Amino acid sequence: MTHLGEEQLIAYVLGDADERARAEVDAHAAECETCRGEIAALRATLEAAADSPVPERGDDYDAAVWARLEPRLAASRAGRVGAPVNWRAWLAAAAILLAVVGAFLAGRISRNVGEPQQAVNTSTAADRRAIRDRVVLAALGDHLDRTERALVELVNNDANGTVDISAEQSWARDLLEANRLYRQSVRSSASLAIASLLDDLEPVLLDIIHSPSTLSADEFHALRARIEDRSLVFKLRVTGADVRARQRTLIHPGEKTS
Amino acid sequence: MQGLTPLERAAFTLRHLEQQSIEEISSVLGQNAEATRHSIFRAVAKMRRALGPLVRTEP
Numbered sequence: 081m082t083h084l085g086e087e088q089l090i091a092y093v094l095g096d097a098d099e100r101a102r103a104e105v106d107a108h109a110a111e112c113e114t115c116r117g118e119i120a121a122l123r124a125t126l127e128a129a130a131d132s133p134v135p136e137r138g139d140d141y142d143a144a145v146w147a148r149l150e151p152r153l154a155a156s157r158a159g160r161v162g163a164p165v166n167w168r169a170w171l172a173a174a175a176i177l178l179a180v181v182g183a184f185l186a187g188r189i190s191r192n193v194g195e196p197q198q199a200v201n202t203s204t205a206a207d208r209r210a211i212r213d214r215v216v217l218a219a220l221g222d223h224l225d226r227t228e229r230a231l232v233e234l235v236n237n238d239a240n241g242t243v244d245i246s247a248e249q250s251w252a253r254d255l256l257e258a259n260r261l262y263r264q265s266v267r268s269s270a271s272l273a274i275a276s277l278l279d280d281l282e283p284v285l286l287d288i289i290h291s292p293s294t295l296s297a298d299e300f301h302a303l304r305a306r307i308e309d310r311s312l313v314f315k316l317r318v319t320g321a322d323v324r325a326r327q328r329t330l331i332h333p334g335e336k337t338s
Numbered sequence: 339m340q341g342l343t344p345l346e347r348a349a350f351t352l353r354h355l356e357q358q359s360i361e362e363i364s365s366v367l368g369q370n371a372e373a374t375r376h377s378i379f380r381a382v383a384k385m386r387r388a389l390g391p392l393v394r395t396e397p
Contacts, residue, residue, distance in 0.1 A: 090382045094353060096360065096375070125386045126354060129339060211355055 084108055084115050093122045214327055220274060221323040223262055227255055227281060228316035234288070235304045235313070243300040245293060252288040259285060277319050280310055341388055342381050349374055350381035 084105060091097040092105045109116045234248045263278040284307055291303055307313075339347060348367060352358045358366070364374040 086383060086386075087379050090379050091375075094378065094382070096353075096378075121390075122382065122386060125382065125389050128389055129350070129385055130355060211351075215351070 083112065083118075086118075089115070089118055089122055093119060093126060217323050217327045220262065221320055221327065223255075223258055224277075224316050224320040224323065227259070228313055228320060230255060231284075231307060231313050231316070235307055237300065239297045239300040239304070241297060243295045243297070245288065245291065245295060245300070245303075249289050249291070249293060252285045256282065256285040256289065274319060274323075277315055280312060280315070284310060284312060339385070341384055346377050346381035346384070349377035353378050 088097070088101065088105065092102060097105065105115075105119075109119060230248070230251050234245065237243050237245070259278055259281050263275060263282070287303065287306060292299070295303065342350065345367065349363055352363045352366065353360070360371050360374050360378075363378075364371045367374060367377075369377075
């Protein structure tokens, strides 16, 4: 017996198969134990994915980030031989997450599509809203974390001679694009504190982008002073911590944010 | 879920958890419906393989 294709079965369990395709799967599955088993396995997979909790950052998150960052800083100081960061990939990920954020902030209302789920009770709707909120906070938190790490890396350059900041300018361009997208979305929501921080970030990123790619020690110190004057690293850390606390509150509703 | 690309994860989340239509997801992600279907398919197929030993496949 020829079994049904995986794509056909996935469309079926997701409710994306049209009436004819559904009838074909139903007829085949009625006589094929293998395909019935595969349908059951796919449904179990979807249930497992729906139940998958958003991982919470551990207490040692800051230490783990620093452990990853420190060797890169050391390599940078020793002659910038560290592995390049794939900022383009980060930006792509940010853009995708932004799409989800945009859908949330636009106040989209979930709709039932297809046949597997015909009714949504209050509890399930609340769960989905919590999932959306967690996606939003995760996207913003990641952007703030990346920006913080990038600025820390820049200001920790060794400025005894000339400083080549061409790599930093590359990530600043990527972060600027993401920052503008996030700011646009966040401004339409009630997250005024985050919108204000994103506003503060833009001129700094522009400053980095439009600086010469090779700076003298004096020029680098001046750039670093302009960054540090705005206390951006501190603000990013505080706001990032607040976002993570709000994430934890969504995961553990009884927990209070500081 | 961590083994999925951002595009696959977003498409799958919007379809399965948010229950958005293929057309809505395509609009949000800026791609055509066929590409969206393929992203969702790849996401489910990857998870199916990753969870293979954990989900019952016996008929």
